[in-house]
Amino acid sequence: xxxxxxxxxxxxxxxxxxxxxxxxxxxxxxxxxxxxxxxxxxxxxxxxxxxxxxxxxxxxxxxxxxxxxxxxxxxxxxxxxxxxxxxxxxxxxxxxxxxxxxxxxxxxxxxxxxxxxxxxxxxxxxxxxxxxxxxxxxxxxxxxxxxxxxxxxxxxxxxxxxxxxxxxxxxxxxxxxxxxxxxxxxxxxxxxxxxxxxxxxxxxxxxxxxxxxxxxxxxxxxxxxxxxxxxxxxxxxxxxxxxxxxxxxxxxxxxxxxxxxxxxxxxxxxxxxxxxxxxxxxxxxxxxxxxxxxxxxxxxxxxxxxxxxxxxxxxxxxxxxxxxxxxxxxxxxxxxxxxxxx
Amino acid sequence: xxxxxxxxxxxxxxxxxxxxxxxxxxxxxxxxxxxxxxxxxxxxxxxxxxxxxxxxxxxxxxxxxxxxxxxxxxxxxxxxxxxxxxxxxxxxxxxxxxxxxxxxxxxxxxxxxxxxxxxxxxxxxxxxxxxxxxxxxxxxxxxxxxxxxxxxxxxxxxxxxxxxxxxxxxxxxxxxxxxxxxxxxxxxxxxxxxxxxxxxxxxxxxxxxxxxxxxxxxxxxxxxxxxxxxxxxxxxxxxxxxxxxxxxxxxxxxxxxxxxxxxxxxxxxxxxxxxxxxxxxxxxxxxxxxxxxxxxxxxxxxxxxxxxxxxxxxxxxxxxxxxxxxxxxxxxxxxxxxxxxx
Numbered sequence: 001x002x003x004x005x006x007x008x009x010x011x012x013x014x015x016x017x018x019x020x021x022x023x024x025x026x027x028x029x030x031x032x033x034x035x036x037x038x039x040x041x042x043x044x045x046x047x048x049x050x051x052x053x054x055x056x057x058x059x060x061x062x063x064x065x066x067x068x069x070x071x072x073x074x075x076x077x078x079x080x081x082x083x084x085x086x087x088x089x090x091x092x093x094x095x096x097x098x099x100x101x102x103x104x105x106x107x108x109x110x111x112x113x114x115x116x117x118x119x120x121x122x123x124x125x126x127x128x129x130x131x132x133x134x135x136x137x138x139x140x141x142x143x144x145x146x147x148x149x150x151x152x153x154x155x156x157x158x159x160x161x162x163x164x165x166x167x168x169x170x171x172x173x174x175x176x177x178x179x180x181x182x183x184x185x186x187x188x189x190x191x192x193x194x195x196x197x198x199x200x201x202x203x204x205x206x207x208x209x210x211x212x213x214x215x216x217x218x219x220x221x222x223x224x225x226x227x228x229x230x231x232x233x234x235x236x237x238x239x240x241x242x243x244x245x246x247x248x249x250x251x252x253x254x255x256x257x258x259x260x261x262x263x264x265x266x267x268x269x270x271x272x273x274x275x276x277x278x279x280x281x282x283x284x285x286x287x288x289x290x291x292x293x294x295x296x297x298x299x300x301x302x303x304x305x306x307x308x309x310x311x312x313x314x315x316x317x318x319x320x321x322x323x324x325x326x327x328x329x330x331x332x333x334x335x336x337x338x339x340x341x342x
Numbered sequence: 343x344x345x346x347x348x349x350x351x352x353x354x355x356x357x358x359x360x361x362x363x364x365x366x367x368x369x370x371x372x373x374x375x376x377x378x379x380x381x382x383x384x385x386x387x388x389x390x391x392x393x394x395x396x397x398x399x400x401x402x403x404x405x406x407x408x409x410x411x412x413x414x415x416x417x418x419x420x421x422x423x424x425x426x427x428x429x430x431x432x433x434x435x436x437x438x439x440x441x442x443x444x445x446x447x448x449x450x451x452x453x454x455x456x457x458x459x460x461x462x463x464x465x466x467x468x469x470x471x472x473x474x475x476x477x478x479x480x481x482x483x484x485x486x487x488x489x490x491x492x493x494x495x496x497x498x499x500x501x502x503x504x505x506x507x508x509x510x511x512x513x514x515x516x517x518x519x520x521x522x523x524x525x526x527x528x529x530x531x532x533x534x535x536x537x538x539x540x541x542x543x544x545x546x547x548x549x550x551x552x553x554x555x556x557x558x559x560x561x562x563x564x565x566x567x568x569x570x571x572x573x574x575x576x577x578x579x580x581x582x583x584x585x586x587x588x589x590x591x592x593x594x595x596x597x598x599x600x601x602x603x604x605x606x607x608x609x610x611x612x613x614x615x616x617x618x619x620x621x622x623x624x625x626x627x628x629x630x631x632x633x634x635x636x637x638x639x640x641x642x643x644x645x646x647x648x649x650x651x652x653x654x655x656x657x658x659x660x661x662x663x664x665x666x667x668x669x670x671x672x673x674x675x676x677x678x679x680x681x682x683x684x
Contacts, residue, residue, distance in 0.1 A: 160502070163664050166630035170638065210552075210586070213606040213628050213660075244552070246588045247607050264555040265589050286555050288508035296512065318555075322505050 003200065005137045008070045011314050012201060012237035012258045012280050020305060020313055021069040022337040023140070024330065025241075026320030027062035028074040031327045034061050045090035049076050055125035059139075060132055066331050067338065070138050070201075073129060073194070075122050077144030077205055080186055081153050083118035084111045088152075101156035102168075108179045114186035116193035123197045130198035141199030143190055143228070145206030145242070146183040147221035150176070153183075162211045169220050176220060184224040188231030195235050203239040203261070204228060210244020217248050222255070229256040239282060243319065249274050264318030268307035281308060284318035290329045297329060301336035310342050345477045345542065350412045353656050354543060354579035354600045354622050362647060362655055363411040364679040365482070366672065367583075368662030369404035370416040373669045376403050387432035391418050397467035401481075402474055407669070408676050412480050412543075415471060415536070417464050419486030419547055422528055423495050425460035426453040430494075443498035444510075450521045456528035458535035465539045472540035483541030485532055485570070487548030487584070488525040489563035492518070495525075504553045511562050518562060526566040530573030537577050545581040545603070546570060552586020559590050564597070571598035581624060585661065591616050606660035610649035623650060626660035632671045639671060643678035652684050 003009070007021035029035055035058050042048035049055065055074045063071050078088050078096050088098045102108060116123070129139055151165040152158075159165075169176050191202050204225055212221060221242070229238050233256065240252050241261025252260050253275040262271055262283035271281055289300050305315065315337045321330065345351070349363035371377055377400050384390035391397065401416045420430050420438055430440045444450060458465070471481055493507040494500075501507075511518050533544050546567055554563060563584070571580050575598065582594050583603025594602050595617040604613055604625035613623055631642050647657065657679045663672065 158502075160500075161630075161661075161664065163630050163633075163666075166628070167633040170630055170634045210607065214609055216628075244586065244607075247609060265552065265586075267556060267589065286508070286558075288503075288505050288512055291505075291509040292512045319503075322503065324505075 003135045003138055005069055008314055009138050009200060009237060011312065012239070014258075014278070014280060014312050017310065020308075020310055020315050020337060020340065022315040022334055023068040023070040023072065024062070024066070024317055024321055024334070025072075027066060027068055027330075028058045028072065029321060030323035031321050031325050031330055032058075032061055032065060033327070034058075034065065045076075046088075049074075049079065050121045052121055052124035052128050055122075056128035056132055059125070059129045063133070063137055065327070066334050068137070068334055070140050071129060071133060072140040072142060072203070073122065073126055073199065075125070075142070077142070077149065077207070078152060079119055079122060080114065080143060080183060080190060081149055083114035083190070084182065084186055086111065086153055095158045096152060098152065098156040102153045102179060105175055108175055108182070111179070111182055113182050114189060116186075116189040119190055119193070122190075123193050126194055126197040126199055138200035139198060141191060141194035141202040143187045143202070143204060145204050145209070145221060146180045146187065146224035146228075147212070148206050148208045149183050150180055150220075151208045151211075153179070162208055166211065166216075169216060180220060180224045181227075184227045187228050191228065191232055192235070195232070199236065201237040201239065202232065203241060206240070206242040206245065209242035209248065214247040217245060218251060222248060222251055225252075226255040232256075234258075241282070253279055259314060261316070262318060266318075268304070272308075277312065280312045280314060282314040282316050284316070285333070287317050287319050287322050287325065290321070290325045290333060292329075294329070294332055297333050298336045301333055302340060305337065305340050305342070345480055347411055347479045350656055351480050351542060351579060353654065354581070356600075356620070356622060356654050359652065362650075362652055362657050362679060362682070364657040364676055365410040365412040365414065366404070366408070366659055366663055366676070367414075369408060369410055369672075370400045370414065371663060372665035373663050373667050373672055374403055374407060375669070376400075376407065387418075388430075391416075391421065392463045394463055394466035394470050397464075398470035398474055401467070401471045405475070405479055408673050409680065410479070410676055412482050413471060413475060414482040414484065414545070415464065415468055415541070417467070417484070419484070419491065419549070420494060421461055421464060422456065422485060422525060422532060423491055425456035425532070426524065426528055428453065428495055437500045438494060440494065440498040444495045444521060447517055450517055450524070453521070453524055455524050456531060458528075458531040461532055461535065464532075465535050468536055468539040468541055480542035481540060483533060483536035483544040485529045485544070485546060487546050487551070487563060488522045488529065488566035488570075489554070490548050490550045491525050492522055492562075493550045493553075495521070504550055508553065508558075511558060522562060522566045523569075526569045529570050533570065533574055534577070537574070541578065543579040543581065544574065545583060548582070548584040548587065551584035551590065556589040559587060560593060564590060564593055567594075568597040574598075576600075583624070595621055601656060603658070604660060608660075610646070614650075619654065622654045622656060624656040624658050626658070627675070629659050629661050629664050629667065632663070632667045632675060634671075636671070636674055639675050640678045643675055644682060647679065647682050647684070
């Protein structure tokens, strides 16, 4: 059965579209009262993530409430470290915390390449979501980039500088590659399982790309993102979003992906010049812009659409929605994009 | 009396140099055991900053111990908010915390433009340092960029996104400009007082430049940095360091400054192309690189020097030294730069 609104898939493949498609990173999340109601039924975040019914329910909410052109499966990038043998907790208003971190060769060797089977709860959530979505819009699957997962696995929590993880790259390059490869192989299995279960496109999130310089980025991050893209081999469209990695856009444009996500520090025209016309661009409104009044939101949405143009473009933010954003403003932003006349 | 080693001043002005000068952001700091010994004599950080004798002592330490080509006065960018009427505390391993934050017009109006007199303790520290330095190397003065100080004054502490401060820009642009102007005027008075007291060059630190997009950066940050540069009017060389502001380099190159600081995400050749030949570049080694072995440090130092070239360049890091860096490695890095043959 074909998907009724397949705008995003066509935009990703560079095909003709009637209008620019739009979805928002973290659209299934705390901005929606309906999400918070479901979330309140679970003791903790991990239990919530592991419940396929709940995950499917909050995945579909933004399609119904915000009218976005795609759903993205509700999950977390840190399910991969957990599947590899490194469990974590999500501490309210603090973020993820790993009980154990990776310190040496024995720690790396103790981790296994996930076949994707440990993540069966995500696969079930995808199957359920696909059923409930009933082909209205495409479903996006995702994973974290190996470098970003590596950074958490070494640091054990978020960090402003990720200096421990970077120290590991500088002092243990061979071991770093070993761990990054294990993460990449796990991610390939995981994304392929998501695609088998019905994910119509996938996105790789490199949230901490920006703490690396260009050379380290190529060696320790992009290489493994590229490995994952090869492992998908265009089965479905792939988006790479490397936040704050302005220096890497040119190189990302060379790998086997369809779409490049941009943060709001990137100028649309410059990005297009660097990337060329064979990839789709995605982004890049500042999530804080949604704190503005409607007039500003409309003007900013319109400016963004004019800057990127109608084709080979997927409207989105340059980062995930911030939890304290008024969902009416978010809906207004989505409507502005959908109603824009070129 | 003229300064014996004036390499940095000449490099900043684009004059001939025998070799590339080097200093390091946060060189007067926790990496030095000698610093920690002086620091231990004070009850807290604020008391330490306000003690001119101690400040002068730790300012000179890296000149003696590391052999850097400049001293930078030991102080903190948040002395300006304090001088304007917004005191803060420095909480160990957490960072700065303001008791009160700026929330509305009344809060902005309650703050006054500092004449620089409230900061007499910094001025005294500069006078003492100049005496003790005995013209061996130049002394660098500094201040925070108005946007970075504004961000702390709204948030009351550090933040990953500075979404509260950005919300203020989006929802209260007029009030934002009023506060930013007050900070800029205070900073002009402050830097001019530092120069009167003997500072041989000054640097403006925009630590949170990277959370703004290009348009907001021009309107709310660069405009006030430029105002400060006009207020100095080339009395001494001025360096602007806007961390993570890759998108702003071209615009920074147009204001009344001599040197542009770069973080490690910037490619030297690209930066030179964007900036042209009328400004000096400063930077941009990754502080984490100093965790490497000596062989790597030497190779990285050499690569950096070759990429930037001998002229119109000041070697430095792309961010302040991280406190857990081995000072022997730091000294080795400084020596590599001083001994490099082009």
